[in-house]
Amino acid sequence: MARRFDAGYYFSEGFHSIFTHGFMSFAAVCMIVACLLIMGSFSLVAVNLNDMLGDLEDENQLAVYIDDSYTEEQARALEEELKAVPNVTNMTFVTRAEALDTYQQSHNNVELFEDLPDDVFRDRYYVHIADIAQMAQTKANLEQVEGVGDVVAAVEIAEGFVLVRNIATGVALVLVGILLVISLFIIANTIKLATFYRREEIAIMKLCGATDGFIQWPFVVEGLILGLTGALVAFFVQWGLYQLVGKVIIQGNGLSLVTMIGYTTLIPTILPVFCGVGALIGVGGSLLAIRKFLQV
Amino acid sequence: MIRLIDVYKEYDNGTKALKGVNMRIDDGEFVFLVGPSGSGKSTVIKLITAEIAPTEGRLMVNGYNLNNISPRQVPYMRRTLGIVFQDFRLIQKKTVYENLSFAMRAIGASSRELRRRIPYVLQLVGLEQKADRYPGQLSGGEQQRVAIARALVNNPSMIIADEPTGNLDPQRSLEIMMLLERINELGTTMLVVTHEKNLVNRFDKRVVAIENGRIISDKTGGYYNGEKI
Ligand SMILES: Nc1ncnc2c1ncn2[C@@H]1O[C@H](COP(=O)(O)OP(=O)(O)OP(=O)(O)O)[C@@H](O)[C@H]1O
Ligand SMILES: [Mg+2]
Numbered sequence: 171m172a173r174r175f176d177a178g179y180y181f182s183e184g185f186h187s188i189f190t191h192g193f194m195s196f197a198a199v200c201m202i203v204a205c206l207l208i209m210g211s212f213s214l215v216a217v218n219l220n221d222m223l224g225d226l227e228d229e230n231q232l233a234v235y236i237d238d239s240y241t242e243e244q245a246r247a248l249e250e251e252l253k254a255v256p257n258v259t260n261m262t263f264v265t266r267a268e269a270l271d272t273y274q275q276s277h278n279n280v281e282l283f284e285d286l287p288d289d290v291f292r293d294r295y296y297v298h299i300a301d302i303a304q305m306a307q308t309k310a311n312l313e314q315v316e317g318v319g320d321v322v323a324a325v326e327i328a329e330g331f332v333l334v335r336n337i338a339t340g341v342a343l344v345l346v347g348i349l350l351v352i353s354l355f356i357i358a359n360t361i362k363l364a365t366f367y368r369r370e371e372i373a374i375m376k377l378c379g380a381t382d383g384f385i386q387w388p389f390v391v392e393g394l395i396l397g398l399t400g401a402l403v404a405f406f407v408q409w410g411l412y413q414l415v416g417k418v419i420i421q422g423n424g425l426s427l428v429t430m431i432g433y434t435t436l437i438p439t440i441l442p443v444f445c446g447v448g449a450l451i452g453v454g455g456s457l458l459a460i461r462k463f464l465q466v
Numbered sequence: 467m468i469r470l471i472d473v474y475k476e477y478d479n480g481t482k483a484l485k486g487v488n489m490r491i492d493d494g495e496f497v498f499l500v501g502p503s504g505s506g507k508s509t510v511i512k513l514i515t516a517e518i519a520p521t522e523g524r525l526m527v528n529g530y531n532l533n534n535i536s537p538r539q540v541p542y543m544r545r546t547l548g549i550v551f552q553d554f555r556l557i558q559k560k561t562v563y564e565n566l567s568f569a570m571r572a573i574g575a576s577s578r579e580l581r582r583r584i585p586y587v588l589q590l591v592g593l594e595q596k597a598d599r600y601p602g603q604l605s606g607g608e609q610q611r612v613a614i615a616r617a618l619v620n621n622p623s624m625i626i627a628d629e630p631t632g633n634l635d636p637q638r639s640l641e642i643m644m645l646l647e648r649i650n651e652l653g654t655t656m657l658v659v660t661h662e663k664n665l666v667n668r669f670d671k672r673v674v675a676i677e678n679g680r681i682i683s684d685k686t687g688g689y690y691n692g693e694k695i
Contacts, residue, residue, distance in 0.1 A: 179571060371557055371568070377515075378620060379545035380572035381538075 184391030187364050195396060198353075198360040202400025202451055203407065205349035206444050210408045212342030214436070219335040221431055232305070232323040234261075234295040234312050242266075245293040248317050255315070257299045257308045266291040292319060303332040350451065357396060357455025361389050365460060389456045397452020401444040408440065409433055467493055468514060468624070468657070473523030475509050475679075483509040485679040487523070493623065496647065496656045498666050500689055501676035507659045510676070511628050514657075515549060516540050528623055545573055548617025548625040548654075552632035554609045556601040562588070562612050563597040569616045583619055591615045591645060607638035614645060624655035631660065639665055663689040 188195045234252065236245040242265055252261060264272075269291040299308050305328045312321045365372065375385050412433045419430065433440075468491040475484040483506045491497050501507050512518045514527055516535065525532040528546040535543060556565050566584045575583075588594045591611040601609050610630055617625050627646065631639035643658075643665055650656040660666060666673060667688040675683040 176571075176574065370555075374555060374557065374569070375572040376541075377544065377549050377555075378569045378572040378616075379541045379543075379547075381541045384572065384574065 180387040180391045183388035184395060187368070187388060187392050188395060190367050191360070191363050194360045194363050198356050198396050198455075199400045199403065201353050201356045202397060202448055203404045205346070205353045205451070206401060206404035206447060207408055207411070208349055209342065209346040209447070210404065210440065210444065211411065212338055212345060214408075214412060216335060216338045216342060217436070218430055219331065219338060222331070232297045232299065232309060232312065232321055234297050234321050235319040236293040236295070237317050237319045238292060240293065240317055242293055244317065248315065249295070251315055252295060252297065252312065252318075255308065255311045257301055257304050258312075259298045259300050261295045261297040264294050264296065266293050269294065302328045305329070350447075353451045354455045354458065357393055357451055358458040360396065361393055361456040361459035364389060364392060386457075386460050389460050390453055393452035393454075393456030393459075394449055395452070397448035397450070397455075398445060399448075400451075401448030404448075405441055405444050408444075467491065467526070467528060467655075469524070469526040470510070470513070471524040473513065473525060474521045475506070475513065475518070476521045483679055484513075484520075487676070487679070487681055489674060489681060489684075491624075491655065491657060493655050494650075494653065496650045496669075496671045497658070498669075498671055498673045498689075499657060499659045499676065500661055500663075500666060500673055502661065505676045506679045507661075507676060508628055511549075511626055511657075511659060514626060515547060516543060541573075545620055546623050548614075548620070548622040550610070550613050550617050550625065550627035550630045552629040554601070554606075554613045554633075556609060556612055556616075558601050561598050561600055562593060562604070562615075565601070565612060566616055566619045569619050573620055575620075583621075587615045587619050590618065590649070605638070606634050607641060610634065610638075610642055611645065614642070614649070618649065618654070622654065624657065625649065626657045626659075628659045629661075630658065631662065631665065636664075640668070643669065 236248065240248075245265075246263060249261070249263065252258065273291070297312065299305060305323055306325045309321045309323045309325060312318060372385055416430050468489070470487050470489040473484055473487045474482070476482050487506070487510065489510075499507050499510065509518070513520055513525060513532070516527075516532055519532075527543060530539065530543040530546075532543070557568060560568060563584060566587065567580050570580050570583065584597075585594065588597055591614055593608065593611055593615065596604065596608065601612065604612065610633075614625075614627075614630070617627075625646070630646070631642050634642065639662065646656055646658060647669065670687065672684070672686045673689060674681060675689075
């Protein structure tokens with residue numbers, strides 16, 4: 171007799187099974203929603219911090235001041251050596267004359283600052299780095315270079331951001347791990363309950379010569395439906411939550427320092443990730459529950 | 467065809483249910499397996515359906531060697547068998563028709579195959595008028611007919627019935643036995659477990675008698691072939 175993958179049958183069996191133990195299914199979906207929401211919220215915080223950190227990396231650069239006694243020629247000659255310092259990506263050289271110019275312009279040519287001799291300023295490099303987390307180390311390395319007077323960098327701010335980002339990521343990872351295990355367990359129990367409701371039918375199916383795969387599929391589908399339902403609900407709740415937090419932040423502070431990425435631009439990432447994790451929990455949980463049927 | 471060669475079965479708790487059973491059932495045969503309670507009849511059935519494994523001895527069922535059958539092959543072996551129990555084991559929330567379609571779907575039959583096969587089988591057991599009833603709306607005898615129809619619906623080469631008349635009155639029991647005889651005449655091998663002497667003696671069939679885990683007689687004729695009655 172034909173051996174086909176009867177998706178319609180598996181789907182309708184799995185779908186109907188959900189309602190034979192509605193409360194448990196409801197609890198399982200809620201658990202997945204909670205798991206995804208917590209995971210999503212922490213990830214969004216981390217993503218936004220990363221984004222802000224990116225801005226910081228653009229604006230924040232290290233100013234490397236060259237020793238007073240160096241001539242411009244000598245100062246320019248240091249470029250190769252500075253470039254060799256790890257983490258340095260690129261740099262621009264600014265002469266003391268240029269620096270004075272910029273300074274005077276930025277002070278609207280106030281008289282007080284006119285006629286300043288240009289040796290008040292030093293030749294300097296503005297250095298960009300790849301990884302802001304290593305700013306302190308890079309600063310120290312730059313200071314080691316012969317001919318470098320001072321290096322000025324906003325190390326504390328950079329480190330603060332990095333720390334917050336790392337904490338958010340770490341907490342998110344730990345929470346996600348715990349919640350994944352709990353969700354898996356809840357799904358597994360829901361599916362176990364489903365198999366208990368159907369133990370009679372399962373026994374008869376086995377008697378008739380149904381393969382393990384055939385017996386399992388409806389339960390896998392049930393887990394999948396629960397997981398995906400949870401993912402969709404979580405996706406929309408997360409959306410609302412994100413908008414709400416956005417509003418509060420905009421109202422709560424005039425600081426344009428805190429910027430948020432728009433949710434809609436994140437959808438192509440969030441939706442697949444939520445659905446993927448939901449499906450994984452659902453299918454994983456049901457496989458966990460029906461593992462014993464693998465052995466006849 | 468079924469062959470048991472020197473089969474021993476000791477359950478986990480130490481009960482020695484079978485102590486060297488030899489039995490051979492050829493295609494097309496009708497065999498009664500008789501014996502007192504606890505003699506090992508159901509154990510033989512469970513060995514044949516691969517529900518349990520023998521402690522010792524060789525076991526062949528319809529071309530499958532159960533001594534080294536892979537778990538993946540067990541469902542296919544079972545499709546060559548139709549199994550009937552004393553307690554019917556019907557799904558109460560499914561109609562007669564649905565009980566049969568459930569069994570066919572379990573082995574991947576198509577809707578067309580269902581529509582062709584189920585009416586034929588229902589007519590064979592005399593229940594074509596009751597296809598839409600639920601098991602609870604049927605008499606015990608009728609329920610057992612549904613169970614027999616379900617065993618037949620996937621067209622097995624052999625039917626195994628473990629005390630199929632255990633819950634029925636003598637008249638219904640006789641009707642069920644006659645139905646099984648009829649199915650056998652249509653070509654299905656039949657192995658029927660029972661301990662109803664009178665019933666067995668009304669049919670002139672091969673009778674295998676088991677007692678205390680051993681086969682004590684295997685002859686065509688009445689229960690124990692009259693030796694112990
Ligand atoms: N799962 C089991 N675990 C331990 N012992 C068992 C098990 N099943 C059966 N037995 C024992 O094995 C022996 C044979 O049992 P079996 O069920 O084969 O008897 P039977 O001939 O079918 O009896 P009955 O006519 O009462 O159904 C009995 O002593 C019984 O107690
Ligand atoms: Mg028995």
